[in-house]
Amino acid sequence: GESVGLHLPTLSVQEGDNSIINCAYSNSASDYFIWYKQESGKGPQFIIDIRSNMDKRQGQRVTVLLNKTVKHLSLQIAATQPGDSAVYFCAEKGASGSRLTFGEGTQLTVNP
């Protein structure tokens, strides 16, 4: 079945360092992937997305990389700031549906 999982449930970095959060997915038919940030008590906040016809997409301080060969997705955050501390989820969508399937999340802690 479809599943999306994350490596490393927690990640702790120093302020100013770059962060890399990883995600593995199992559905080779997935055609759309999203990274969300969720702060305590709030709904998930859209960060960046990527379609399966792309390998890399960049936003402001964030980059998403997609490796379809090994079904791996990563989120890179440059110059991590304390405000980046949150739980990060990857989510995938199959080509035939609209539902998102989420992984379990990685708790990112940024130390000042």
Add this chain to the structure above:
Amino acid sequence: DTGVSQNPRHKITKRGQNVTFRCDPISEHNRLYWYRQTLGQGPEFLTYFQNEAQLEKSRLLSDRFSAERPKGSFSTLEIQRTEQGDSAMYLCASSLALPPKNEQFFGPGTRLTVL
């Protein structure tokens, strides 16, 4: 604020009571989704609408759950005869129907506690 809004933000109820939550999507979005999130887990899909039509329902959506979107704008999610296992954050999201701009934007959620 033009984002997705949800009401109430918190709801405490006793087991066996009925509860109803409301979601107001981003105004130009024709798709509306409901998800449920328990502590430490990612959101789980419940159901979604395109305009007024409910197009997909998850197996998680038992017969005690019903969702409506009568005019294709706001939506309500009702849980009848609540159980303690229904305690969770109920999230609503909205999107446009067609790519490339069909990313889902989430509201702040309604946290339900069933005593």
